[in-house]
Amino acid sequence: MSSTPTNVLLIMSDQHNPKIMGSAGNPLVATPNMDRLAARGTRFxxxxxxxxxxxxSxxxxxxxxxxxxxxYWDNAMGYDGAVESWGHELQKVGRRVESIGKLHYRNENDPTGFDVQHLPMHLKDGVGQIWGSVRDPLPRRDNAPLMVSFSGGAESDYTRYDAAVTDRTCEWLADEHNHDEPWVLYSGLLAPHFPYLAPPEFFELYNPDDMPTPTMRPEHGHARHPWVEAFAGVLPGLDDANTEEERRRAAAAYYGLVSYLDHNVGRILDALDASGQAENTLVIYTSDHGDMVGSRGLWGKxxxxxxxxxVPLIIAGPGVEAGTVNSTPTSLLDLYPTILDAAGVAATGEPRPGTSLLQIAESPDPERAVMSEYHAMGAASGAFLLRKGDYVLHHYVGYDDELYDVATDPNQTKDLAHDPAYRETLAALLAxxxxxxxxxxxxxxxxADQAALVERFGGPAVAATLGTPGETPPPAV
Structure with a gap:
């Protein structure tokens, strides 16, 4: 834990595929600001x-x-503060902690650990996609928006909201009243979350004809895992039954949104520099999850x-070695101890599974294990990911597993789960x-929890109609 309290600036985007960033090795996308953050810090x-x-997430x-x-299994019911957050720990010691932008909790009135929420974005009227809690049988969402068809160069409510959030973040950092004592500030941006509409000047950075062909497409002879095929079968809006022209336009728009996001990240970093606080501020950039961007014929998350x-994950600031890439498997669960560590605040609640990224940066552990899980819309059963070392296991309850060596096969093209040579590896990861x-x-x-929620809202037939069919609407700005 840091002996000298450091400010923390957490910038979180929405739905940023970790492969689509210059510092991650993508030669096409323009992300100069994220890349300069990585150059002065550590990219995980x-x-x-x-x-x-x-x-x-x-x-x-x-x-x-x-x-x-x-x-909190799905997008139906948001975080309400019932379980303590890192913000609560900060508030216990009187640390200033504020948010600007998207949080996607239940509502701004719940005690979720922020002293002030600026321009907050939460679930509409405190309730999300109840239809996503209907799991047996899975309802087919024929009314879902066609994500790929609705794409191109244009402003949207999402891009306008991001401009407002960036403006407010820059104003907050410039305000000298915020310079008197250590602080933690969360800034939540929406890009590159769909709709795939990028402001024209960013969309025009990319020629749709130059967009890379997505990997593992079914029409190229790559059969999808049965669990994934079942998912695609009930969420046709995410399946890629579009023309090649539409796919390329959507990919160009996604790349444009990433560059628009990068532009806003750059504005925030410049404002931090101008405030004179950069040398005493840990900056964290990450996203809540990624986006398939057409891989395996699917879009979204x-x-x-x-x-x-x-997810992309970068830290930069006091004590962080510049220009390093750390291959330790890490998790967004590590943000909780990282923020407290940098702020010099000891956790008082139940132990958390994460480890401070500041510690991981000092002592890399490539054999560390991290897990992810999914129980939401389109999931026939629970799905669990375990990453350790070079291998990643996908365990689907009631289905065959998938096993990949992502060191030699980063696009996960060769499933090793049925190869006898990897039987022990698979068993160890499952353990x-x-x-x-x-x-x-x-x-x-x-x-069971989701079935009880569905009954609360009138049963499966009614619940299947409740909630936004697509993205959560942002507040008016």
């Missing part, structure tokens, strides 16, 4: 969310606990592949999951 190359969907960021511990469950939780029991608990 193998970072994962706790659940590849907004609300559970964000509840885990707040609490430092897995979804099976918090029981919810899957265990790196494009969806992986790691079982040391954290019992997947079968967790799957049953998730479904």
């Amino acid at each position: 190359s193998d970072a994962y969310c706790a659940s590849p969907i907004c609300v559970p 964000r509840a885990s960021v707040a609490t430092g606990l897995y979804p099976h511990q918090t029981r 919810s899957l265990l592949y790196t494009e969806s469950a992986g 790691e999951i079982e040391s954290i939780c019992n997947p079968t029991d967790v799957d049953a608990q998730a479904k």
